Every structure is written in structure tokens, then in C-alpha cells.
Amino acid sequence: MSSNCTYVATLAALLGLAVVGCDDNAGSQAEVAGVVEAEEASTPDARLQTHEIVPSTPTADGLAYIRAVAAIHAEADAPADAPADAEGSAQRVAALQRGLALPVPEGLPEAEILRLGLATRLASAWIEGGEAQRAQDLLAPMLAPSRSVPLDRSSAEALVLLGDAATRTGDDALAAGSYGRSIRMMSILRQELE
Amino acid sequence: MSGPDRERGKADAAEAERIAQELAALGEEPLAEDDEALAFAQSLAADPAARPDIDIATVQTLAGWADAVPSDESLSELAQARVWRTIELRTKSAEGSTTPARSRSRTRPVLLGAVVALVAVAAGFVLVPVLSPPPTSQTSPTSPVAKAEPAVTAEELDVLSTQARAGLAALDRLSGEPRGTARVEALATDYARRLEAHEGTPG
Numbered sequence: 097m098s099s100n101c102t103y104v105a106t107l108a109a110l111l112g113l114a115v116v117g118c119d120d121n122a123g124s125q126a127e128v129a130g131v132v133e134a135e136e137a138s139t140p141d142a143r144l145q146t147h148e149i150v151p152s153t154p155t156a157d158g159l160a161y162i163r164a165v166a167a168i169h170a171e172a173d174a175p176a177d178a179p180a181d182a183e184g185s186a187q188r189v190a191a192l193q194r195g196l197a198l199p200v201p202e203g204l205p206e207a208e209i210l211r212l213g214l215a216t217r218l219a220s221a222w223i224e225g226g227e228a229q230r231a232q233d234l235l236a237p238m239l240a241p242s243r244s245v246p247l248d249r250s251s252a253e254a255l256v257l258l259g260d261a262a263t264r265t266g267d268d269a270l271a272a273g274s275y276g277r278s279i280r281m282m283s284i285l286r287q288e289l290e
Numbered sequence: 291m292s293g294p295d296r297e298r299g300k301a302d303a304a305e306a307e308r309i310a311q312e313l314a315a316l317g318e319e320p321l322a323e324d325d326e327a328l329a330f331a332q333s334l335a336a337d338p339a340a341r342p343d344i345d346i347a348t349v350q351t352l353a354g355w356a357d358a359v360p361s362d363e364s365l366s367e368l369a370q371a372r373v374w375r376t377i378e379l380r381t382k383s384a385e386g387s388t389t390p391a392r393s394r395s396r397t398r399p400v401l402l403g404a405v406v407a408l409v410a411v412a413a414g415f416v417l418v419p420v421l422s423p424p425p426t427s428q429t430s431p432t433s434p435v436a437k438a439e440p441a442v443t444a445e446e447l448d449v450l451s452t453q454a455r456a457g458l459a460a461l462d463r464l465s466g467e468p469r470g471t472a473r474v475e476a477l478a479t480d481y482a483r484r485l486e487a488h489e490g491t492p493g
Contacts, residue, residue: 154485162478169471206481210474217470249461256454263447275450282457289464 140273143241144280149205149248157201165210168195172217185221192218212238212250219257228264235261241273245281247288252281 152158171191195214200207215238219231235258238245245251255278262271462469468476 151484154481154488156485159478159481159485162474162481166471166474166478169474173471206477210477213470213474249458249465249467252454252461253458256451256458259447259451259454263451268447271447272450275447275454278454279450279457282454282461285461286457286464289461 140269140271140276141241142273142276142280144277145241145244146247146251146281146284147244149209149246152203152205155201155203158204158206161198161201161204161207162210164198165195165214168192168198168214169217185225189218189221189225192221208246209248209250212246212248212254216250216254216257219254219261223257223261223264228261231261232258232265232267232270236270239274239277241277247281247284249285252278252285255281 168191172188172195192214196211196218200211215234219235222228222231222234235254239251239254239258245255255274259271259274259278262268262274467473
């Protein structure tokens with residue numbers, strides 16, 4: 097499978113470059129350079145570096161942190177009979193922000209996944225509330241292509257939300273790159289499960 | 291055979307001849323008449339909304355690659371149909387924004403790039419597509435930078451979004467793990483169990 101896929105991906109990449117390079121009606125070199133420059137500036141960064149979260153040696157501080165995050169999630173869950181009004185939404189957002197502000201104990205790699213989960217819910221609430229830029233500003237640094245992200249469902253979901261936020265802010269390159277990275281992440285996760 | 295049928299038969303024969311010539315030019319083997327990818331390419335070309343200069347052989351070849359790539363459940367016929375639907379939409383939008391004199395030289399590479407990009411994404415890989423500049427990078431209409439053509443449309447982003455969400459749902463079905471609050475609570479329970487075991491370990 098890998099050889100087939102490598103072949104297709106390589107071929108696709110080469111043909112993708114051809115999109116930039118095979119316009120036989122391009123004018124001066126400066127014009128071509130300008131076009132290429134503009135396209136490079138808007139090219140999505142689809143790099144995906146991942147790392148496995150290896151369960152750490154459990155500590156009391158670690159358990160307290162995880163339980164605190166679980167309590168934050170429970171607080172952010174809207175009760176079935178609660179109206180989805182602005183006040184309730186603001187309370188949920190405030191709870192999730194408190195969760196992200198919790199100090200992370202040392203030696204707890206699982207916290208990375210937990211923080212991504214909190215950030216994803218917070219970003220979702222902001223996007224629903226029309227604050228896509230805020231959601232993008234929150235998730236983009238956590239999921240920067242230059243950084244390694246946990247090989248976990250939470251990363252894949254966060255990337256989808258980042259794509260949603262970028263779509264709304266008009267950052268097509270970030271949106272496409274994020275969706276593409278999430279698809280690739282899920283492909284890796286599925287292969288591990290199968 | 292009726293008159294219209296005869297005419298259609300002639301048109302089909304001419305089309306088949308054109309396809310054979312395109313394939314020969316690409317160095318590809320002649321196609322069998324029951325080739326599904328060929329049928330798809332022909333149907334795309336037969337669509338009145340499609341570009342008249344659509345490269346059937348290229349589309350056929352790419353469709354063949356898409357079928358040849360080992361796929362999982364997310365690579366269903368429906369998923370592939372979405373990809374091709376996007377290509378159709380892209381073709382329509384390109385038709386309205388490109389002059390006929392430049393259409394063949396400019397739209398074919400872009401169409402080809404879009405086809406390949408989406409096929410690669412459907413295969414679970416990330417291709418670096420050429421995207422439209424964000425609004426902030428637009429300059430005056432006469433500047434060279436402004437001539438960079440938009441290469442990813444809202445429809446294509448919608449396809450990517452749909453694929454990503456479908457992948458998430460498929461992953462959840464496969465893993466069977468809890469989500470959201472339930473997942474964090476399960477993690478806390480498991481962590482507490484491990485802590486208890488660890489503290490009970492001598493030394």
C-alpha cells in the first residue's frame with residue numbers, strides 16, 4: 097500500500113507544482129515571479145508532525161488535574177433542560193477558559209490532549225458565537241505545522257475546528273491545510289486501529 | 291436505427307477516436323469499452339455544463355488512479371462523487387471567469403491540479419493545493435500579484451470539511467471510545483486506577 101500511495105502522492109505533488117509552472121501564456125519574468133510569490137504566500141502548510149502520548153507515571157497532582165478538567169467539561173455541558181441563551185453560553189465559555197488556565201503539573205503528557213479538548217470546545221463555542229477569529233487565534237498556535245501534535249483524536253478534531261474558523265475568517269490556506277492535516281491524522285489513527 | 295440514434299452513434303465514434311488519440315499521445319494503453327473510468331470521463335464531457343476542452347483521457351487516468359488506491363470506508367463511491375462534483379463546480383466557475391482565448395492553456399493545468407489534489411486528499415494524503423490569496427493579499431487588478439488565479443473555491447473547502455467530519459465520525463465508529471466529557475472522565479478513572487496500583491507497588 098505504501099508504495100502505491102507514495103507514488104500517487106508524489107505524482108500529485110509534481111502535478112500540483114505543474115499548476116504553478118505550466119502556464120505558457122505568462123508574460124515577463126517579473127510577472128511570473130509575482131504570480132508565484134502570491135501563490136506561495138497562499139499555499140497551505142500541510143506539514144504534519146505527530147508524537148505518541150505515552151502514559152506517564154501517575155501522581156496525585158496528575159490525578160487532581162485530570163479530575164479538575166473533567167469537572168470543567170461537566171460544567172460546560174449544557175443541562176438538557178437549560179435554554180441555550182447567551183448567558184448560558186457565556187458561562188460555558190468562562191468555564192472552559194478556566195480549564196485552559198489550570199496549571200499543568202509536571203510529568204503529565206496526557207495534559208496536552210486534555211488542553212486540546214478544552215480548546216476545541218472553547219473554539220467551537222466562539223465560532224458559534226460569531227467569534228471565528230478568536231477561535232483561530234486560540235487554536236492556530238497550538239496546532240502550528242512547525243510543532244508536533246499528539247497522535248490523538250483530540251488533535252484531529254481540533255484541526256477540523258481550526259479549519260472551520262479559518263474558513264470563516266477567509267484564510268483559505270489555513271483552512272485547507274488544517275482540514276488536510278486532520279484527514280491525514282485520522283488516516284494514521286484508523287490504520288493503528290485496524 | 292433512427293436518425294438521432296445514428297447521429298449519436300457517429301458522435302460516439304468520433305469521441306472514441308478522439309479519446310484514443312489522446313491516450314496515444316499520453317502513451318497510455320487503449321481502453322476497454324466497459325472501462326468505468328472512461329465511462330465517467332465521457333459522462334463528464336457529455337455534461338452541457340462542462341468545459342468543451344475537458345481532457346477526457348486525463349480525467350479517465352486520474353479516475354483510474356483513484357480507484358487503484360487502496361481505500362477504507364471513507365473512500366466510498368459517495369466520497370468520490372463529492373470530489374468529482376467539486377471538479378464540476380470548479381469547471382463551471384472557471385468558465386465564467388476566463389476568456390476563451392486563454393481557457394485551454396490556463397484552465398487545464400488548474401483543473402488537473404484540482405483533480406489531483408482532491409484525489410490525493412481522498413486517498414488520505416495531503417497535497418499542497420494552490421489556493422486563492424487571502425483577501426488581505428489582494429492588490430490592484432493590474433498588478434502581477436492580482437493575476438494569481440483562485441485555485442480553491444468555497445465548494446472545495448466544503449468538500450474538505452465534509453471529508454474531515456466524515457473521517458472523524460468513521461474514527462469514532464471504529465474506536466468505540468467515549469467522547470467529550472465522558473472521555474475525560476474515563477481517563478480520570480483509568481489514571482486513578484493506575485495511581486492506586488503504582489502506590490501499591492513495593493519500592
